[in-house]
Amino acid sequence: MPIKSTGCATCRKRKIRCDETRPKCNRCKTHGVPCPGYRTPAPGEVKFHDETHGIVMQYGGGRGASQGRRLSADSGKGSSIISWSSSPDVLNTVEQEIDMSALFLHPANNGGNPLDFASVYPTPNYIPSPALEKSQIYSKFIDTYLPKRIGAQDAHFSFLSHILSTPNLRPEVTTALDALSMVQVGSTFNDPGLLRSAVKSYSFALTGLVRTIGKGENALNDDYVLATVNLLASCEFFDEIAQMGSGWSHHIQGSQQLLKARGPESIQSRLALLLFLNMRHGALSHALIARKACFLGTPDWRAVAYRVPVVDNSTLLYDSGLQIPAILERFDALEAQADKPLEEIDALLEHSRRLEAEMRNWFLEFQRGAEIGGIMLWSLADVDCFSTFAGLVSDRTITEFFAFPNFMIAYLVCVYWDLMHFLRTTIQKLHMARHRIDHDWYPEPGEMVVEEELLEYVMNMCRCFAYFCEPMSSSTGQIGIFLPMRTAAIYFTTRGNWTYLKWVGAVKDNVFVKGMHPPSARAIEAAQATSSSRSPSSSASPPAVG
Structure with missing residues (x-):
């Protein structure tokens, strides 16, 4: 049986030797990428075990099943597969060694203004949930769409950050943002379910946009109309x-x-x-x-x-x-x-x-x-x-x-x-x-x-x-x-x-x-x-x- 690497997740993913400096390795610091840490603790450290699946089955399994959604986790060599299923669309996101730290932007990589999705989308009472699913898609969207080392903050990135952290957006803005997020993540991970959902969201956003513009001249001065058009262009x-x-x-x-x-x-x-x-x-x-x-x-x-x-x-x-x-x-x-x-x-x-x-x-x-x-x-x-x-x-x-x-x-x-x-x-x-x-x-x-x-x-x-x-x-x-x-x-x-x-x-x-x-x-x-x-x-x- 091959010996498992004790390096950090990023170095393992990049297939380079990790110097195993704790709490963050110097290799990641040198290359300017976030270091999520290690899967094994150092001597004397407390080790946490992921018992989410057991908790869901014990407290949320029945409720989740009653709403036509299920959570399945299959462990393979060096990978995790999490699948949320809801009729008629299926979301299958496959990631190599899911990096939870990638779900949030590090302050050093975002001009000192990290996006905290936990504050935008409250933690649901059970797992999985649409809110958590959307939060994870948005987080992965930021991880794969926006640069890791932006440097001086620019309006192009500030616009997306502002929209993503704004609650109670109008439906056409939300669906346009959903479309961009899902088509980005779906294309990156070759996920047909996400791509189908992205096309649907795009169509809904376009229909809502035309309806809003048709209401009268006041719509022309609506910032959210302009935001929707920009998201659809992307x-x-x-x-x-x-x-x-x-x-x-x-x-x-x-x-x-x-x-x-x-x-x-x-x-x-x-x-x-x-x-x-x-x-x-x-x-x-x-x-x-x-x-x-x-x-x-x-x-x-x-x-x-x-x-x-x-x-x-x-x-x-x-x-x-x-x-x-x-x-x-x-x-x-x-x-x-x-x-x-x-x-x-x-x-x-x-x-x-x-x-x-x-x-x-x-x-x-x-x-x-x-x-x-x-x-x-x-x-x-x-x-x-x-x-x-x-x-x-x-x-x-x-x-x-x-x-x-x-x-x-x-x-x-x-x-x-x-x-x-x-x-x-x-x-x-x-x-x-x-x-x-x-x-x-x-x-x-x-x-x-x-x-x-x-x-x-x-x-x-x-x-x-x-x-x-x-x-x-x-x-x-x-x-x-x-x-x-x-x-x-x-x-x-x-x-x-x-x-x-x-x-x-x-x-x-x-x-x-x-x-x-x-x-x-x-x-x-x-x-x-x-x-x-x-x-x-x-x-x-x-x-x-x-």
Whole structure:
């Protein structure tokens, strides 16, 4: 009989040697992951035995059976299987060595604001119960969807934390949150029962949302309507819902129509502000892909972001970044003209230079702040240091990747490199357009865009992929590489760099294997064309949300 490891649960799961330091091992501390402790006590410690099953059978078995629910526990080698059954749907969650500490966020991983689900969902009188079942699904959702080491708290994560910890939500908000939680957990653990329930919750939430919007104009100023649309948009990343939903782009456009109809002065409550800040992430990605200006980049809407108690690096980066899609749209319109007016080229170049200066200044300040805090923004590490990514992607075209101190630093610098690639590529094309009109004109040496610069932005983004695919980045990390991966693929295609293009394809084919894929660019373009074809007067009608 093989000797059972006495290491902590995390080290056993990762199959690495544990130093067995108590109460928490130093290996977990070094790698920045939570250490749940040990299954065997140290000499002299009290050992607790799980007698839940016996208690349920003694006190709650009859009551649970009378309501058509049962609890079964089967012990196998190194695994536990807990199955709640309720007709007609079956929830079968299979976990390797269930880690109870993962049901709650550690304060160090959540910006000092841990979510206590015990306070949100009171302990039921018997086990199992719908409340406990939902609490466990939500907890596992947080464990698999949100990054473990967020770093500086950002509105994208604050929005979800706020919604999850808010009691007495409206039915459509709750069902939308249920849909997102169940499709995430169901996709991660390949649970057909959870996926079926997620689709049902999605449909219920969509129906409730349409009903609420149809009640009148007051619904447009309802924060919970906007919250529901945002949650449903996140569901569209998952195959199970994407194949029957209306598409991520459609929901993004619907949420933007709702927000625009409300106006910037309507952003007053804490939830409304968190929603607004959260929406900027998806709005920027959508606008860059569609190459269309986003109203969130106008002065009135950009000013809303500065209502936060603390203006952080994310606020400043997005203030400049949201203006770049307008540059792309103006350039495309200019490019479509047979005779390009020189004054329009010069005006667009001037605007682009100003935004470039803002972006570069942001990055310099970001670096300076990290140096003052004694933080190294990133370091190169061998691909084998990223065990999950290395195991998924066998193509070794790129063998070194960036390691980051926390998720927010990785996310922000990757967004910065992507934005700079869009902007500098456009400036390069503007230089060419102007030179074709005036052969004696040349850009200043400091303004020239060389191919090495554009390649560096792309390679920097590619070197982020491994970090975003590790478990510490969760599903949010994988969502974060959707746009950079597309940018890299387009660049390698236009340059005929087939080796690196094949590598990007290998990443896409081998990383996105748990029921989640990037949104289709063609679908985004089609939705954009449909939206653009509508007459201006149609804005008075209820926004399209599903």
